[in-house]
Amino acid sequence: TIELISLGAAVLAAYWMRAGHVRSAAKFLALYAWLVVSPLVYLGDGLSSIAPSLYAPVIVLTLLFVGWRASLISAGATLLFTLTFLIARELGHHPPIIFPLNGLTPWTIFAMGLICMLIPIASVYHNVMAALQSAREQLTLREQAESALRQSEERFRLITSITSDYTFTSVIQPDGLPKNVAISGAFEAITGYTFEEYAAMGGYRASIHPDDVAEDDRVLDILKTNQPVVSELRIYTKSGEIRWTRANATPVWDNTQNRLVGIIGAVRDITAEKSAEQALHENEEKFRTIFDLAPYGITVQQSGGQFLDVNQAFLDITGTTREEVVGHNAAELDLFDLEHIKSLMREVATNGRIVNRELVVHPRNAPPRSLLISSQRVFLAGRVIVLTVGVDITERKQAEQALRESEERFRLISSATSDYTFAAIVN
Incomplete structure (x- = not known):
């Protein structure tokens, strides 16, 4: 049992x-x-x-x-x-x-x-x-990780070979200045130097524009406080060309010694961006010069009617100050026929523009004046604005009125007399 x-x-x-x-x-x-x-x-x-x-x-x-x-x-x-x-x-x-x-x-x-x-x-x-x-699973995971790492390295190599960026690794020398120990990516395409040539000439400090050395010192001081920093510096290429670069630098910190021991970062060629910014700045300066010196009134408004900017000619015509106009709309200024202004703004919103429309302005402490205005809806800095140009035609209208009155008087005189007048051309 x-x-x-x-x-x-x-x-x-x-x-x-x-x-x-x-x-x-x-x-x-x-x-x-x-x-x-x-x-x-x-x-x-x-x-x-x-x-x-x-x-x-x-x-x-x-x-x-x-x-x-x-x-x-x-x-x-x-x-x-x-x-x-x-x-x-x-x-x-x-x-x-x-x-x-x-x-x-x-x-x-x-x-x-x-x-x-x-x-x-x-x-x-x-x-x-x-x-x-467990060993089989670990082996499978390791093979997958190694495969993913190889693919990642290949993608990184391809990306760095076609991008305008390059990455760098530096160590801090006894004199406190960094020394590049590794560079990858489009470094040679940007600078024209090989890494060996770059190191032989003294590294990146030797290629910095003299006017930007102080900025580089400021960047290094920030890194020595264990803080990342972004900087924009000009460098000389191997051909002598000046190029703008933007560097994103991150400190490598030794917690034991409590000091900066290295720098890792990426550098991007922003020469094209700087050229575009410079061209935009120059265009803005030209526009501002024309805007301020134009003999006719110019206004910049939001699509809702609020004035963003006006030139001096507009202020002279309306008898107002910039502080009274900018930030306000036409209804608050009491300078125009409000219904007429609303009608013109609706037409601009519908058609995108109006051309040669007459508008009567009632200046501060002055007789009404006539403007011939044209408005255009444009996109600027991601928003819709309305640009308006107004020519003061008050004197012209007065001259036209005087001419019409003179012609009317002449017609009345001619119709009341028994004489007649004539004009002839002698051959």
Whole structure:
């Protein structure tokens, strides 16, 4: 019976182990072994048999494959059971000998040994298989990481070969100045130098425009405070050309020595951007000169009608100051017929422009004046503005009116007299 129960327990434990529940199987076998040994001691030949010696491998195997807590519980239970058994014998209680263990059958010993062997074998097998699986996974992950790294390096090489940027790494020399130790990317395309030529001429400090050396010193001082910095400097290329560069520099800091030990960064050629900025600045200067000196009124308004800027001619025509006009709209100034202004603004919004429309202005402390205006809707700095030019035609209209009145008087005089006048051309 014991042999069959033990074999059944071994089969059940083996099934659990195959299903991956090795720790649960180990706990079950440790508990089962203890529960088998204890009745054998109690109902066998007692402490004088070989049964108590089976407690030792049970406790050791429990320690190895279940844990020290379970091993302490097993040892404590064994000690308690042994003391109880001894006290019972001292009190004269002798349980019947049902299982004489001095004659323990080979099958019983085989079953007990099989149980004790299954625990370490299964645990070792499980650990080995888990280690192999982990190794396979780690190898796969490493291969994937190496492949991704190679692809990343190739992309970086391709990008740096076609971009206008280059990256650099510098170390700080004993004199406190940086020295380039590595450069990659479009360095030669920007400067015209190879890295060896660049190093031989003294590095980047030797290529900086003299007027920008102070700016480079300022940048280095910021880096020495462990702060990143962006700077724009002019450099001389190998051909003698001056080019603008923008550098993003990050300090390499030694926390032990608490000082700057290196610099890493990227440099971009911004010569084209600077040229465009310069051209834009020059155009703005030209526009401002024309705007200020033009003999006719010019205004710049938002699409909603608020004045952003006006020139001096407009202020002279309207009798206002710049502070009174800029930031306000036509309704607040009370200079124009509001309905007429709204009509003109709607037409500009619909058609994008108006040309040669007459507008009457009511200046401060002066008679009304007539303007001939043209407006154009334009996009500037990402927003819609309305540019208006107004020519003062007051004198012209007065002259036209005087001419019409003179012609009318002449017509009346001619119709009232009996004489007539004539003009002839003599050949």
